[in-house]
């Protein structure tokens with residue numbers, strides 16, 4: 147039994163450990179470790195294609211996580227006011243959205259967007275006064291939309307859990323002390339749920355930043371970091387890719403750790 | 416004229432339904448200005464519901480609630496001149512004590528200037544004897560201290576009416592007694608109308624000017640504590656407030672009734688003749704050490720309570736009676752022992768006559 151557990155952990159983490167190890171390899175080949183070096187990090191960060199992909203990923207992650215944090219919180223607040231039956235339906239839908247596989251989200255978003263573009267573009271052409279009407283297509287917007295939808299469900303679930311533990315007592319107390327519903331939200335509800343919103347934002351951010359599958363379907367000609375890595379791997383695994391993977395790994399772990407901290411600290415007090 | 420309206424709160428035929436459950440069944444109530452009123456009743460009788468309708472957290476299904484003569488229909492809690500002390504205090508955990516107390520003042524329009532708010536907060540904390548605690552976090556306070564913060568947070572606004580929903584239920588007995596005295600003197604000094612919800616009859620009787628006894632969504636009796644105790648409106652009040660012996664009897668003439676064992680006892684004068692129920696307080700029964708008399712029984716149990724003792728007396732054909740006696744009055748000698756035979760006499764006029772239980 148112990149041997150089995152050990153085997154599972156080895157299979158799970160050994161490849162990751164190797165990637166990290168070889169990102170520091172002085173040599174070029176993944177077959178032998180010839181000495182410690184940071185050269186691949188330097189190479190990776192001075193590669194203009196890579197930095198562009200990184201910038202794209204950051205913009206997409208920020209925007210989709212930000213949108214999801216705002217609308218997810220609004221959705222969670224809205225769900226509070228529904229009757230128990232309607233609420234159960236929406237709770238189920240949100241939970242389902244989280245377990246839908248990335249491939250399905252990718253294909254579904256792609257199909258839906260292509261259909262939308264087919265209707266929208268002729269209208270744009272018709273309405274546009276100049277000669278070169280803009281054309282809606284895949285790119286930033288479509289990735290942000292696809293990521294945002296998934297993340298919205300994620301944020302809603304997290305904020306909902308926090309709201310449930312808030313209790314109606316302090317909201318009523320605020321209202322009893324002459325605070326309008328808006329003031330109550332701003333000075334009582336928001337400070338209480340803010341850690342959950344922030345945690346939701348961070349989790350949404352890492353999801354979007356690391357996502358390959360969904361982005362691959364709807365990216366069009368845009369390159370995100372995971373897509374860049376995938377493309378460059380086809381030319382062989384270079385230590386440069388190892389360096390990128392290590393950087394993504396470390397930043398993801400850090401962000402998720404902060405999110406966890408935000409969620410647990412509140413529960414303790 | 417709002418300012419001179421004699422009643423701070425009025426209920427006019429107020430009904431409250433939650434789906435199929437009727438929590439409040441048509442209540443008329445008037446709380447005079449400056450009074451300390453206790454809403455007393457068993458669990459689920461609608462006390463909290465009434466309080467929440469005054470606070471504006473629930474809307475009546477029928478009828479209306481008036482505060483100082485103004486109808487409150489459709490007026491949200493934040494526009495009502497009343498404040499509530501919640502059962503679990505409902506303090507804001509992310510604000511310190513001062514900020515909690517200042518919360519209501521900061522919402523007032525026209526704005527109160529910061530210095531004035533600070534002054535009033537300090538004054539309110541002093542009033543509940545928490546001066547120097549302003550910078551504390553809520554979770555750094557004991558239950559009793561949190562209770563005081565909740566009180567200061569409400570009273571600092573000088574509301575027309577202070578609503579208290581079992582504010583002392585979470586405190587231990589000693590602290591509860593101390594807070595009862597404090598609440599009472601605060602109310603006297605400030606002259607603010609208090610409406611206190613409780614299911615503790617001792618608390619209701621000892622603290623308030625008026626007790627409003629509720630049962631199953633209705634007000635059964637509203638009167639002074641003395642009247643509630645001495646002249647309960649019905650068997651429910653007699654039974655719920657204080658300890659009472661309830662006996663089946665047959666009234667033969669005004670002031671005389673025959674108990675189930677055939678013995679004759681003196682009861683309060685009544686118009687009713689025939690089957691009835693008699694209620695008598697344990698302290699209105701006298702015990703004497705002799706086996707003869709109209710009403711006789713055997714002591715089965717004795718609980719020594721210091722200045723008084725509580726006896727359980729079994730009277731064949733009638734049942735078990737509870738009798739409280741202070742030792743000096745019982746007899747020349749000391750306590751009566753379990754197993755002794757005793758004769759019981761009722762204080763004249765203390766046995767109240769109510770309709771027979773089956774027909775009530």
Ligand SMILES: Nc1ncnc2c1ncn2[C@@H]1O[C@H](COP(=O)(O)OP(=O)(O)OP(=O)(O)O)[C@@H](O)[C@H]1O
Nearest residue numbers: 433436437438457458459460461462463464465614
């Ligand atoms: N939000 C609600 N939805 C449905 N029923 C309710 C609701 N609030 C109260 N009730 C019902 O209304 C009745 C009165 O409740 P209320 O809370 O006023 O009782 P109470 O006198 O305060 O009792 P307690 O002493 O236990 O606090 C109860 O039968 C209760 O179950």
Ligand SMILES: [Mg+2]
Nearest residue numbers: 462463464612
């Ligand atoms: Mg209650």
